Amino acid sequence: MTSTIEVSGTVADGFEAVREEFAAVVAGERGPTGAQLAVEVHGRRVVDLWAGEEITGDTLTGLYSVTKGAATLVVALLVQEGALELDRPVADHWPEFAAAGKAGITLRDVLTHRSGVIGVDGGLSADELADDRMIARRLAGQRPYWRPGTAYGYGGFVVFALVGEVVRRATGRSLQEHFEERIRAPYGLAVHLGLPEEQEDRYRPILPGLASEEEQAAFWAAVPGPHSLTGIGYGLNSTPPLDQVAFLNTRRVRALGQASAGAVGSARGLAALYSAAVFGRDGHAPLLGTDTVGEFAMPHSTGRDLVVGEAGQYALGFQAKGLRYPFLSATAFGHNGSAGAESFADPRSGVAFAYTRRRFSFNWSYPEHDRLAAAVHRAVTTA
Incomplete structure (x- = not known):
């Protein structure tokens, strides 16, 4: 139904x-929805589109794991400045973390999902998952779910609580404070790790996915158990299991800006964020130098993901988008989110791409990412 x-x-x-492809994507959505698409090329906005009820170019919505890309930019800046060291053990900053066989885990292990610390036995409640400090306290004593460094698996809702605790102990400032002061505020970006109360009227709630009874039955029959690695990685081992749709529709989550999945923003804001990081924007030099981009864009964890069950293709904190979209360069990097947002930069072509949507896909499948990214690539390479 269209x-x-x-x-x-x-x-x-x-x-x-690109406009035609975006129109086709939103026309094919099941039920009322909303989406945004923004693209910048070398800091110049070339695409600024939106569609759907109550949606404008200024609308903010939940970004979920796109948050990890924004948080990684903070880490990259601090590494670039020498305030953090990627191969230094986490426990050097945070002694309590050494418990239960975690003394040798480095910041690089955490950023590349190789630490084995993807959740806690018994799960974390939705209230706990809103707060990075609470997550960190619970994870400090947790034994890894596999031997660190031997494999990788995605920790959807907790991994950047570990990163944030290292940042706080090493610098005396939270990851969210660094993001606000060093990245968001100077550029006026519509991406928030902690949404101010006065901005709440711009937020539009995430909508649940729609599916037929047959589709729902097939989906739930294949869902891994709550105490499997997949269940732990996605917060399903708590009682009750985490409701992902409700997560960012909770004011406390938006206010605290949980660093793994708690950001809100717009496509305009995300495209500008990646432009500022790699290409410079509004007369400012790029936030990251060439060597830093090369280090953080380099694939680190490839092959089978113990949590996701397929090739996760992770760089350092980011996803390696050159592996996800073969028409991009080998150094393309960014991060998507489980509500369907996608964002990345391609240092070679100058593209900063951002797409947001309000409605979850029922089965976490977003084929429009391939269509829109390919349409942008064709436009840039034939311009």
Whole structure:
């Protein structure tokens, strides 16, 4: 079933086909929804589109694991400045973390999902998962779920609580404070790790995925058990299991800006974020130098993911987008999110890409990412 949804916004000359592809994507959505698409090329916005009820280019919505990309930019800045060392054990900053066989785990292990610390026995409640400090306290005594460094597995809701605790102990400031002061505020970015109360009227809640009874039955029949590695990695081993849709629709989560999955923002904000990081923007030099980009964009964890069950293709904190989209360069990097947002930068082409959507896919499948990223690539390479 398709719907007619008006597409608003603008595209630069040569990007008309991107608008057509975006219109086709939103027209094919099941039920009322909303989406945004923004693209910058070497810091110049060339695509700025949105569609759906109550959606404008300024609308903010839940970004889920896109948050990890924003948080990793903080780490990259601190590594670039010498305030953090990637191969230094976490326990050097945080002695309590050495418990239960974790003394040798480094910051690099955590950022590349190789630490084995993806949750806690018995699970974390939704209230606990809102607060990075609480997550860190619970994880400090937890034994890893596999021998650190021998494999990798995605820790969807907890991994950047570990990173944040290292940042706080090494610098005396929270990861969220660094992001606000060093990245968001100077550029006026519409991406928040901690949404101020006065910005709440711009937030639009995430909507649950829609599916037929047959689709629902097939999906739930294949869902791994709550105490499997997949269940632990996605917070399903708590009682009750984590409701991902409700997570960012909770004011406390948005206010605290949980660093693994608690950011809110717009496509405009995300595209500008990646432009500022790699290409510079508004007369500012890039946040990251070439060597830092090369280090953080380099694939670190490839092959089978113990949690996701497929090739996760992780760089350092980011996802290795050159492996996800073969038409991009080998150094493309970014992060997607479980509500369907996608964001990345391609240092070679100058592209900063960002897409947001309000409605979960029922089965976490987002084929429009491939369509939109390919349409942008074609427009850039033929311009």
